[in-house]
Amino acid sequence: MRATVIYGAGDVRVEEVPDPEVEQPTDAVVRVVRSCICGSDLWPYQDREPDEKGSRIGHEFLGVVTDTGSAVTNVKAGDLVVAPFVYSDNTCEFCTEGLHTSCRDGGMYGVAGVDGAQAEAIRVPQADGTLVGLPVGEDDALLPSLLTLSDVFSTGHHAAVKAGVAAGTDVTVIGDGAVGLCAVLAAKRLGAERIVLMGRHTDRTDLGREFGATDVVADRGEEGIAKVRELTGGSGTHAVLECVGTKAAFEMGVGAVRAGGTISRVGAPQYEEGPIGSRVFRDNVTITGGIAPARHYIPELMPDVLDGRVEPGRVFDRTVGLDEVPAGYRAMADREALKVLVKP
Amino acid sequence: MRATVIYGAGDVRVEEVPDPEVEQPTDAVVRVVRSCICGSDLWPYQDREPDEKGSRIGHEFLGVVTDTGSAVTNVKAGDLVVAPFVYSDNTCEFCTEGLHTSCRDGGMYGVAGVDGAQAEAIRVPQADGTLVGLPVGEDDALLPSLLTLSDVFSTGHHAAVKAGVAAGTDVTVIGDGAVGLCAVLAAKRLGAERIVLMGRHTDRTDLGREFGATDVVADRGEEGIAKVRELTGGSGTHAVLECVGTKAAFEMGVGAVRAGGTISRVGAPQYEEGPIGSRVFRDNVTITGGIAPARHYIPELMPDVLDGRVEPGRVFDRTVGLDEVPAGYRAMADREALKVLVKP
Numbered sequence: 001m002r003a004t005v006i007y008g009a010g011d012v013r014v015e016e017v018p019d020p021e022v023e024q025p026t027d028a029v030v031r032v033v034r035s036c037i038c039g040s041d042l043w044p045y046q047d048r049e050p051d052e053k054g055s056r057i058g059h060e061f062l063g064v065v066t067d068t069g070s071a072v073t074n075v076k077a078g079d080l081v082v083a084p085f086v087y088s089d090n091t092c093e094f095c096t097e098g099l100h101t102s103c104r105d106g107g108m109y110g111v112a113g114v115d116g117a118q119a120e121a122i123r124v125p126q127a128d129g130t131l132v133g134l135p136v137g138e139d140d141a142l143l144p145s146l147l148t149l150s151d152v153f154s155t156g157h158h159a160a161v162k163a164g165v166a167a168g169t170d171v172t173v174i175g176d177g178a179v180g181l182c183a184v185l186a187a188k189r190l191g192a193e194r195i196v197l198m199g200r201h202t203d204r205t206d207l208g209r210e211f212g213a214t215d216v217v218a219d220r221g222e223e224g225i226a227k228v229r230e231l232t233g234g235s236g237t238h239a240v241l242e243c244v245g246t247k248a249a250f251e252m253g254v255g256a257v258r259a260g261g262t263i264s265r266v267g268a269p270q271y272e273e274g275p276i277g278s279r280v281f282r283d284n285v286t287i288t289g290g291i292a293p294a295r296h297y298i299p300e301l302m303p304d305v306l307d308g309r310v311e312p313g314r315v316f317d318r319t320v321g322l323d324e325v326p327a328g329y330r331a332m333a334d335r336e337a338l339k340v341l342v343k344p
Numbered sequence: 345m346r347a348t349v350i351y352g353a354g355d356v357r358v359e360e361v362p363d364p365e366v367e368q369p370t371d372a373v374v375r376v377v378r379s380c381i382c383g384s385d386l387w388p389y390q391d392r393e394p395d396e397k398g399s400r401i402g403h404e405f406l407g408v409v410t411d412t413g414s415a416v417t418n419v420k421a422g423d424l425v426v427a428p429f430v431y432s433d434n435t436c437e438f439c440t441e442g443l444h445t446s447c448r449d450g451g452m453y454g455v456a457g458v459d460g461a462q463a464e465a466i467r468v469p470q471a472d473g474t475l476v477g478l479p480v481g482e483d484d485a486l487l488p489s490l491l492t493l494s495d496v497f498s499t500g501h502h503a504a505v506k507a508g509v510a511a512g513t514d515v516t517v518i519g520d521g522a523v524g525l526c527a528v529l530a531a532k533r534l535g536a537e538r539i540v541l542m543g544r545h546t547d548r549t550d551l552g553r554e555f556g557a558t559d560v561v562a563d564r565g566e567e568g569i570a571k572v573r574e575l576t577g578g579s580g581t582h583a584v585l586e587c588v589g590t591k592a593a594f595e596m597g598v599g600a601v602r603a604g605g606t607i608s609r610v611g612a613p614q615y616e617e618g619p620i621g622s623r624v625f626r627d628n629v630t631i632t633g634g635i636a637p638a639r640h641y642i643p644e645l646m647p648d649v650l651d652g653r654v655e656p657g658r659v660f661d662r663t664v665g666l667d668e669v670p671a672g673y674r675a676m677a678d679r680e681a682l683k684v685l686v687k688p
Binding site: 162272287289 | 441443445506604609613615616618619621622626627632634635637
């Protein structure tokens with residue numbers, strides 16, 4: 001079969017690889033029906049050291065189960081399923097607490113001998129704990145929105161949940177990428193009142209407004225902070241959802257959050273040290289968030305997708321075949337595409 | 345009257361100063377019955393630049409009201425009252441949210457023309473919102489414990505509350521100073537099960553055990569982290585209460601907290617940048633806490649002090665008169681005293 005392999009910055013190839021097979025009794029093999037390219041795939045695409053061995057890549061997918069290991073009982077061949085971007089057993093102490101990303105038996109796709117999802121098929125470890133059945137057919141118009149449960153919508157939702165967004169909350173969302181837009185949608189879904197979206201790409205912020213943003217701030221840095229404060233009577237917002245991952249974005253969060261408020265990060269931080277000194281302490285600012293336990297959220301979010309109450313799949317603005325995945329990376333890196341859907 | 349003035353590192357003097365008077369209609373003047381020296385007073389005592397003007401110092405006190413401005417209605421001359429270490433109006437939007445330390449009309453003692461509390465008397469701004477009546481006499485044996493409501497016990501309680509400590513929570517407390525010991529007491533009061541106290545002064549950790557610590561870890565750094573993990577099956581504790589304020593203490597917190605857990609800081613951070621990168625993000629660690637809104641907590645905590653259910657006043661291990669305050673600073677800086685009570 002064909003699968004996507006990254007060999008270093010800017011070097012993504014689609015190649016012939018061995019067909020995946022059940023290796024462990026807890027595995028399933030899934031024929032990928034839809035996959036996509038994640039903003040977080042762009043970090044290695046920008047700066048990974050060259051490596052002639054290469055690594056499989058891609059961690060968001062839905063597809064049809066084709067084979068299962070002897071211990072798998074929750075899904076069977078023929079089932080259409082969606083997978084969260086981290087696999088997990090759904091039974092350990094962390095999963096029980098809703099923190100599937102810290103599962104004792106869990107892990108990431110594309111590392112340590114585990115397949116990537118930008119491929120024709122994929123071996124899924126811990127299939128019983130990971131895969132969630134979809135009550136639709138494999139040509140359903142809802143597939144793009146259902147695919148966002150795998151990562152981007154669940155991640156935006158995680159940002160909002162960890163920030164305590166509820167009815168009436170005022171929110172700043174930093175970043176107009178697919179996660180930022182999904183964070184707007186998630187905040188709106190949870191009842192947020194004022195949602196300030198910080199982003200400078202009009203086509204994206206326009207979609208953000210349709211998702212629920214009440215205000216858009218195109219400025220960055222101190223000017224951006226000043227605009228958010230101006231919109232909130234000088235105070236900043238109770239919740240800040242940081243959906244970029246750069247230090248500059250986090251610093252904007254520190255500037256825009258209200259005293260007593262929360263900065264919730266879901267953009268993977270591209271920094272190890274950040275400003276958590278006097279301002280954060282004096283104003284009792286909470287810093288939270290992290291990698292989203294999508295598996296935990298899928299049962300809650302799926303009904304709203306199936307009912308059409310939310311349409312997170314609108315973040316996909318380009319669809320490619322598997323062979324065009326390298327072009328999809330370039331388009332996202334060059335900001336020509338917001339988020340690329342892959343139809344193998 | 346006499347008051348304590350700090351002129352720079354190591355230079356604390358008790359001097360004759362003008363008697364305080366009501367200056368604003370919202371002021372009260374309080375004759376100080378008990379004050380004390382705070383761990384946070386030791387930061388300027390260690391490193392403040394010399395300044396020939398000097399600054400009043402001290403922010404924890406209880407005493408008897410001697411005069412009130414025309415707008416003060418909640419307290420009157422003759423009342424014994426305790427004051428939180430930040431004054432506040434108790435009516436603004438922040439106070440209403442329980443964040444009195446961000447009060448729109450609030451502020452700190454010892455700065456910008458406001459008196460310090462290590463003195464015979466003190467002018468209290470926003471007296472109606474700040475002062476809380478005490479239903480005891482001015483020689484009551486409970487005064488030391490009641491004085492801790494002003495700062496140190498309320499601060500320990502804030503650490504525990506912000507970390508979400510509840511029945512059954514496992515907690516690490518970093519620091520065996522008075523705040524750390526009060527954090528142990530507060531965590532125990534809120535129902536914590538396992539309380540690991542990190543500290544190396546046996547006399548202090550012994551009191552910590554009496555306050556509720558189930559384990560004591562004397563090691564620091566990586567060794568200390570390893571010990572906490574050993575005690576918790578490798579996972580770390582859900583709550584870490586960081587009661588020191590150094591970067592090294594925070595780093596121990598990052599090492600000792602469980603995935604999905606919370607580091608709650610109440611030691612004023614002596615650093616501007618801290619490690620909030622990959623480990624914190626990958627494990628969904630929350631960083632919270634800050635300067636404690638003692639005024640918010642006093643009504644909840646006072647009944648337990650009056651009933652003797654908690655005895656936070658046991659952190660005081662030395663009592664001095666006002667003229668001995670400089671010696672009290674030396675004793676605390678040299679770790680000869682845990683916390684010094686001042687009886688003007």
